[in-house]
Amino acid sequence: MNGTEPAIDVRDLRKRYGAKQAVDGLDLTVDTGEIVAVLGPNGAGKTTTIEILEGYRRRDEGHVRVLGADPQHAGRAWRSRVGIVLQSANDLAEATVSELVRHFAQYYPAPRDPDEVIDAVGLREKARTRVRQLSGGQRRRLDVALGIVGRPELLFLDEPTTGFDPEARRAFWDLVRGLRSDGTTILLTTHYLEEAEALADRVVVVRDGRVVAQGAPAELGGRAARQAVVRWSVDGTRHEERTETPTAVVTRLAAATVGGEVAGLEVVRPTLEDVYLELIGGAHDDMVEIAG
Numbered sequence: 001m002n003g004t005e006p007a008i009d010v011r012d013l014r015k016r017y018g019a020k021q022a023v024d025g026l027d028l029t030v031d032t033g034e035i036v037a038v039l040g041p042n043g044a045g046k047t048t049t050i051e052i053l054e055g056y057r058r059r060d061e062g063h064v065r066v067l068g069a070d071p072q073h074a075g076r077a078w079r080s081r082v083g084i085v086l087q088s089a090n091d092l093a094e095a096t097v098s099e100l101v102r103h104f105a106q107y108y109p110a111p112r113d114p115d116e117v118i119d120a121v122g123l124r125e126k127a128r129t130r131v132r133q134l135s136g137g138q139r140r141r142l143d144v145a146l147g148i149v150g151r152p153e154l155l156f157l158d159e160p161t162t163g164f165d166p167e168a169r170r171a172f173w174d175l176v177r178g179l180r181s182d183g184t185t186i187l188l189t190t191h192y193l194e195e196a197e198a199l200a201d202r203v204v205v206v207r208d209g210r211v212v213a214q215g216a217p218a219e220l221g222g223r224a225a226r227q228a229v230v231r232w233s234v235d236g237t238r239h240e241e242r243t244e245t246p247t248a249v250v251t252r253l254a255a256a257t258v259g260g261e262v263a264g265l266e267v268v269r270p271t272l273e274d275v276y277l278e279l280i281g282g283a284h285d286d287m288v289e290i291a292g
């Protein structure tokens with residue numbers, strides 16, 4: 001692998017389950033050291049895509065390179081460079097947290113210190129607790145510990161903070177930022193817009209198995225989607241204007257208002273969530289039809 005090759009390079013990926021085209025011409029590039037968040041409604045094809053990139057699912061068509069190899073044919077050495085957060089180690093429920101993290105560390109050539117990893121995910125108090133006695137959120141933190149103990153170059157996180165309380169989520173974000181400063185490349189899926197905003201260098205929105213938009217969290221959707229809305233009242237009637245120059249609009253309004261105080265004045269910028277919902281608009285048509 002040469003230094004300029006992206007960590008992940010996907011072109012025209014396709015995967016069908018029976019009649020369902022789950023992934024339908026998806027393109028994705030993730031550069032080394034980048035954190036990319038994949039967003040999309042339920043059933044958009046996010047997990048299918050990640051499983052193909054992890055080498056756990058075969059694709060029907062498309063070009064896929066992950067750390068310079070095709071995951072479908074990559075061997076043990078490749079696998080040791082990739083961190084995967086599995087959905088929960090049920091069959092190992094009798095082991096303690098500490099035993100399990102130590103056990104997984106053995107599989108890697110240059111693992112992180114298991115105790116440091118347990119600390120980093122906030123499970124120090126639970127190190128001697130059996131896995132089956134952990135809460136759902138604690139189990140998920142253990143999954144994260146097992147994903148990072150091998151010191152992966154590339155980490156896949158599929159909805160990593162589902163079930164976390166707000167404090168645990170903040171602590172997890174700090175952990176991910178620490179991994180980034182160690183140079184780890186991270187691809188994560190999430191349904192939490194604020195998580196994408198807090199962590200991602202780039203957000204990729206997937207709908208119906210393909211990418212419908214991508215960009216830095218503050219730039220997603222382009223200028224039009226990012227326009228501010230100025231709202232005000234005149235004699236009890238609300239008015240609004242979409243604009244890229246809200247200061248100029250407010251100045252104009254103030255100049256035209258007796259006393260200079262504009263009634264009911266608001267300047268609102270769309271949040272990432274507003275832009276996202278606009279981008280996936282209509283993705284839930286099926287649900288609406290069933291409900292109606």
Ligand SMILES: Nc1ncnc2c1ncn2[C@@H]1O[C@H](COP(=O)(O)OP(=O)(O)OP(=O)(O)O)[C@@H](O)[C@H]1O
Nearest residue numbers: 017020021022040041042043044045046047048049
């Ligand atoms: N093993 C499977 N067999 C048949 N259909 C599947 C299978 N796995 C996923 N699908 C279907 O493929 C589509 C994409 O599913 P996928 O799990 O990739 O979506 P997702 O974006 O990860 O959704 P979520 O946000 O709910 O996790 C869905 O319509 C799903 O029902």
